[in-house]
Amino acid sequence: MPGIGSEIVRDSLVVGQVIGDVLDPFTRSATLRVIYESREVINACEFKPSQVVNPPRIEILGNNARALYTLVDYVMKVMVDPDAPSPGSPTEREYLHWLVTNIPATGGINSGHEIVAYESPRPSMGIHRLVYIVFCQMGMQTISAPGWRQNFFTREFAEVYNLGMPVAAMYITCQREGGYRRRRR
Template identity: 60%
Template sequence: MKVVDNGDSVEMVRDIVFFAFLIMPRDRDPLVVGRIIGDVVDHFTKSISLSINYNNREVNNGCELKPSQIVNLPRADIGGDDLRTFYTLVMVDPDAPSPSDPSLREYLHWLVTDIPATTGASFGQEVMCYESPRPSAGIHRFVFVLFRQLGRQTVYPPRWRQNFNTRDFAELYNLGPPVAAVYFNSQRESGSGGRRR
């Protein structure tokens, strides 16, 4: 095969290199890598600290926790410096019922509003009680998203937990973009049912 250089091939190579640059993963943000940004929320700038702990184990983006470790309500601590600022915390599973068929995306596990800055979720108004995750198939992402409220507000419980939409919820209550988010992965533990050999 003979290649003739007529100037177009140089331009084509330049275009290919440019395209490769565009699609290369330059962003090492774990929320981007874990597809939290995109699947659950749009890109945002973190502006407040959010610490989630299950039995004194802090949740770090992308860590894995077993279902037996996440049965009980987590401790959620929020930073800030003004008790007159309030926050809403949402916990969802964007992979329900399975990552290969997330037809129930997003499944709402917990919803707390009116959390004063510098405190924790226990000081807020629990709108939807905590439902411990029980992933049945595949590795699920469980996402905590924190929003700054304009002030205290009445938030009504959704009719159902499945097909909750964090973006729509934030728009409905005029919450603006998230101010913090963190997620962990979890999958069904071996020995928790299923077919035996």
């Protein structure tokens, strides 16, 4: 029942307002697995900043064995934080945490070309959504690194490089870990 799984994924992206804030509605045509250490990401699950210090292992399973992907961390893979620096005042929306292109369907993300190195999330206030977005490229592409990480716009990026709609997306939430509390005297 592939339709049921894709409906659940889209619903969680809608409920989490990823669809709307970051992406337009799309039809999922690839499976995205994101794994931090040994913990697999499930849409909308919460991670602490200490759990996402290192880049995750990414697996993209598509219908085309010859496909190339881009991941915007957000395969092309992109990872973004639409809530930077804080959810109440996202003046740096969307903050780019990672950008990997030319990821072969059979070789995995390590065989791709890292355009923007992974930067671990460090939310200072509020709950942040970290979005992993995968685009299917039409072939090997030369994609330039943006000159900044803040105010990266996934929709504009996809348009400039003719990436079309995403083929997969998921997100996690992350918030500042509790520090010490001063004792009141």
